[in-house]
Amino acid sequence: MPEWLETERVELVVNRERRQIDLPVRASLADAVRALGLTGTRVGCEHGVCGSCTVLLDGEPVRACLMLAVQADSRDVTTVEALADGDELHPVQQAFHERHAVQCGYCTPGFVMLAVGLLEREPAASEERVREVLSANLCRCTGYAPIVEAVLAAQHNLLKQPR
Amino acid sequence: MKPPPFAYARVDSVDEAVAVLGDAGEDVKLLAGGQSLLPAMNFRLVRPRRLLDVGRVRELDYLTFDGREARIGALRRHSALVQDTGLRGPWTALREAAACVGNVPVRNRGTFGGSVAHADPAAELAVVAVTFEAKIVARSTTGERKIDASDFFVGPFTTALDPTELVTEIVFATPASGVASVFEEMAPRIGDYALASVCAAVTIDDGRVSFARIGLGSVDATPIRARLAEQVLTGRPLDTDAIGEAARSAARECDPGSDVHASAGYRRTLVAILVERALLRLRGLDS
Numbered sequence: 288m289p290e291w292l293e294t295e296r297v298e299l300v301v302n303r304e305r306r307q308i309d310l311p312v313r314a315s316l317a318d319a320v321r322a323l324g325l326t327g328t329r330v331g332c333e334h335g336v337c338g339s340c341t342v343l344l345d346g347e348p349v350r351a352c353l354m355l356a357v358q359a360d361s362r363d364v365t366t367v368e369a370l371a372d373g374d375e376l377h378p379v380q381q382a383f384h385e386r387h388a389v390q391c392g393y394c395t396p397g398f399v400m401l402a403v404g405l406l407e408r409e410p411a412a413s414e415e416r417v418r419e420v421l422s423a424n425l426c427r428c429t430g431y432a433p434i435v436e437a438v439l440a441a442q443h444n445l446l447k448q449p450r
Numbered sequence: 451m452k453p454p455p456f457a458y459a460r461v462d463s464v465d466e467a468v469a470v471l472g473d474a475g476e477d478v479k480l481l482a483g484g485q486s487l488l489p490a491m492n493f494r495l496v497r498p499r500r501l502l503d504v505g506r507v508r509e510l511d512y513l514t515f516d517g518r519e520a521r522i523g524a525l526r527r528h529s530a531l532v533q534d535t536g537l538r539g540p541w542t543a544l545r546e547a548a549a550c551v552g553n554v555p556v557r558n559r560g561t562f563g564g565s566v567a568h569a570d571p572a573a574e575l576a577v578v579a580v581t582f583e584a585k586i587v588a589r590s591t592t593g594e595r596k597i598d599a600s601d602f603f604v605g606p607f608t609t610a611l612d613p614t615e616l617v618t619e620i621v622f623a624t625p626a627s628g629v630a631s632v633f634e635e636m637a638p639r640i641g642d643y644a645l646a647s648v649c650a651a652v653t654i655d656d657g658r659v660s661f662a663r664i665g666l667g668s669v670d671a672t673p674i675r676a677r678l679a680e681q682v683l684t685g686r687p688l689d690t691d692a693i694g695e696a697a698r699s700a701a702r703e704c705d706p707g708s709d710v711h712a713s714a715g716y717r718r719t720l721v722a723i724l725v726e727r728a729l730l731r732l733r734g735l736d737s
Contacts (some may be wrong), residue, residue, distance in 0.1 A: 288470065289459035293502060312458035312501075333451045334489040338555065347558045349527070353488045354559065356506055357458055358481075401555070422640045423553030
């Protein structure tokens with residue numbers, strides 16, 4: 288019979304680094320990464336509607352508020368902090384900057400991670416597909432048009448880059 | 451919002467899971483992908499004292515076809531169904547329904563078995579299961595039983611499952627050759643809960659419908675079949691008259707509720723429109 292736990296030591300590979308953290312089992316993955324100092328992951332609605340906490344789990348976008356930290360035990364998590372290379376922004380971040388796809392900025396890390404996850408899996412996604420995937424997340428400031436433009440611009444730049 | 455405190459355990463096999471359920475039963479809530487359960491816990495609508503995580507029971511993550519049937523493991527994720535190239539021809543409705551579930555991040559975590567056990571009347575895959583007369587396989591320490599999908603869904607968020615049972619797979623008998631299927635829904639926004647959904651499957655032999663199935667979601671306490679609409683179609687050419695008659699029949703056969711999103715009358719209108727849309731697509735596939 289398994290042991291019933293109220294706290295657990297969770298081991299995550301966060302941004303390619305092995306980390307351990309002791310947490311109550313009800314803590315979400317979003318709580319866990321923020322407790323590790325990675326506060327780029329924003330917690331918005333905490334019930335899976337807004338998407339601002341989106342991170343990559345084994346490379347796939349997931350809502351970090353709809354996953355217990357213990358469910359992510361020994362899995363690979365990527366947060367927005369992993370994207371930039373020093374001062375050089377990731378092409379998706381650079382495009383968000385250039386296209387003014389940021390207003391208050393709260394939803395931005397979630398949109399960026401959603402877009403990075405999409406463009407890694409589907410580099411040639413159509414505009415329709417980009418719009419469909421981005422519909423998972425909410426932004427209350429920009430009206431979405433600059434966000435869609437930024438992701439399409441990032442896609443254009445990523446496709447030009449030698450991989 | 452955080453969930454109320456609970457005790458957590460994880461199991462790696464079906465045997466372990468059913469042993470725990472047999473021992474603790476009603477006291478334990480099962481956690482699969484968590485895309486419905488965790489929001490409900492965060493809202494404190496659900497307050498399990500013990501949460502048993504079956505999300506890593508790898509033996510339940512599969513989709514197999516053997517000609518006679520398609521078997522889908524309870525832990526098959528929606529995203530895997532969307533990407534499955536085997537889900538075409540008669541199985542197209544399954545892939546299309548999976549693609550309507552939530553959004554990409556939700557589909558990356560949510561599972562078929564979890565959705566079925568949750569029994570949300572708006573759940574897309576449940577509509578397909580009822581339309582195809584799928585069987586839900588449930589296991590407990592005392593054995594296994596196969597429950598017809600139409601008996602499995604008892605009411606909103608209510609199933610025929612015993613608290614000691616775990617859904618292990620959903621079994622679809624392979625439709626006869628020539629069957630084509632589609633799924634249609636209307637939601638306020640892409641990925642939102644459907645206001646109405648329709649799964650339709652037909653066979654057209656020599657210009658006439660020889661087999662028809664129509665299932666409806668979000669417009670009754672459980673997914674339902676529009677059996678009179680199916681009868682309307684059978685034996686007739688899939689022409690404008692037959693399609694219109696079937697659509698009107700389906701709209702009468704359901705019992706939708708009214709809420710802030712849509713009135714019952716509006717939902718009935720949607721059913722008629724979606725049945726028409728589904729049948730027109732099926733007619734197009736035949737020509």
